[in-house]
Structures are given as C-alpha cells and as structure tokens.
Amino acid sequence: MYRIRLFAIRHSRSFEWIYKRLERAMIALDPLLGKIGYDRVERPVAFVEKCVKTVLFDCKMCGQCVLSSTGMSCPMNCPKQLRNGPCGGVRPGGFCEVKPDMKCVWALAWDGASRMKGGAQIHTVLPPVERNLEGSSSWLRVSREKAAHLRKAREKRRTAIADAFPDARKNEPSAAPLAEEPAQAVKGSK
Template sequence: MGMYAVRLWSVRHSRLLESFYQGFERIIVRLDPLWKRIGYERLEQPVAAVERQVKGLLFDCQMCGQCALSSTGMSCPMNCPKNLRNGPCGGVRANGHCEVKPEMKCVWVKAWEGSQQMLEGKAILDVQKPVDNTLKGHSSWLRVAREKAGARAQPEGRAS
C-alpha cells in the first residue's frame, strides 16, 4: 500500500514532476554526444536499472520502455489491468475505482486529474500508438535522448 500511496502523491504533484522532467529531459538530450561516446548499448543496462528504481518508486513503473507519463497526468497507464493507453474503459465504478481491481482507483480517473494540473496537460488528447512489446524492460530515457537529439541534428545536417 506504501507504493500505491506514493503513486497517488505523484499524480497530485503532476505539475511539479512535469517541470522536473522537462528540465531533466533537456539535460539528457543535450548530453547525447557523451552518451554516444560511452555507447548507448553499454549504457542501456545501468540506466534502465536506475530508471526502474526511480520510476518504480514514483509511479509503479512497469518499464514498458515507451513512457507516456507526460500524456497521462503522471499516472502510469501500464498499471491499468487492461493496459489502456488512450483513456478509461467503460467499466469504471461509480466511486471512480477500477473494474478489475476494486481496491484501486482507476488509473485514468487519476490521469485525468493529473493532466488538468499540468502545463502540457492537453497531451492527454494525443492518440497513443499500440505498445511495442520489444521495448519492454528498456530505458525510456535513453530512447528519448537518442531520438530527440537525432531529430534535432537532422534538419541542421540538411542545411549545412
């Protein structure tokens, strides 16, 4: 129950966590050259281990490897027993609890609350792609760093 309480705290403080993550993401994207020098593959295991610890504590993270927390009010959709990543199912109980696990608040009821406090809360409107099961257990941070750094580098590369 301790973990569950932390998870609810994280949703209540979604705005704070959002700002923190935005700063964190800027840094890890900027450090892309360093990651490259060390080698993303070599970093994968240790970084994933850290990520599992940190996000496990804060969000009950399931390490899907394609983090959607910024679009889901800091309420991890992989904790939904149906793994729904685009909104609640129709089975939510009148008290806002889960159909499958009645002792738990619906992940998406929390997601909606969390997203309303966030600056970029409207990201909850984005349609999420199906889960890529090959990414399971991998670091989402490293993936974001590599992809965003790559996306930034590309237009410049073309211009020069």
C-alpha cells in the same frame, strides 16, 4: 507504492517540472552518451530508471514512457494497459473494473493532467505499446530521439545542397557529398 503513486499524481504539476528538467539534461548528455556508446550505458541507466520510477509511479518499464501525456499516472498500471483510457467499466466512485480496490488509473490521469501546464497532451491519441521495447530505458530513448532529430535536420541541409547543384555532384561527388560522414571528418562535431 500505491500511495506514493497517488502522491505523484496529486503533485503532477511539480513532477512535470522535474521531468522537463530531466528531459533537457538527457538531451544535453546525448554527445557524451554517444561517445561512450548507447549500447554500453543501456543496462546501468535502465537499472537506475527502473529503481526511481518504480518507487514514484509503479513503473512497469514498458520502455515507452508517456507520463507527461497521462497526468503522471502510469498507464501500464491499468489492468487492460490502455494507452487511451478510461474504459467503459469504471465503478462508482472512480474505481477500477478489474481491481475494485484501486482507483481507475485513467480517471486519475485526466485529473492529474488538469493540473499540468502541458496537460492538453492527454487529448492526443497514443499508439499501442511496442512490446519488444519492454525493459529498456525510456530516458535514453528521449536523448537518442533528439539526436536523431538533429541528424535529420543536418541531412536535410546536405540533401538540399546536393539537389541544388546536381551537375557538380555528378562531376565531383565530394563537392556536395551525401554519404554518412564519420565524426572525425567533420569539424565542430563531437
């Protein structure tokens, strides 16, 4: 697996392209996934994701995939699981402090990022891993995130109307509603 991982980092640019497509597909699938229920698809999707990503990246299913920001080198393979590496212990030749036979995950990450279109993302400071998300699907998280973003934009619009017509809302709440609307009640939403 280690060799496939190195291959993926060497071809970080191609994998970046594939990942972008996958992300778009996951976002497009949000309405469908929402209908089936994210809860119901969580396990099967996580299973498929685990199989694919374990082969390609030695994925550890942290649930918070940041491959696009780390040169397609999975940071969970770093024995210190750094999210902003490399540490100060890298050995001569770029080998790991803790596992001397392994190339430093983060030296590879910076190398991989230098070949990617969006490689500059590696300069962003990443937060610590939320351990309670371990084992869950990152792919589904991406589509949910996008959906949440859309919902937020919709909310903002509704709030703006309600704020602009406060008196109308006081007399007739349904003139500028703020409560959550069920999908069936709104035309055009699936």
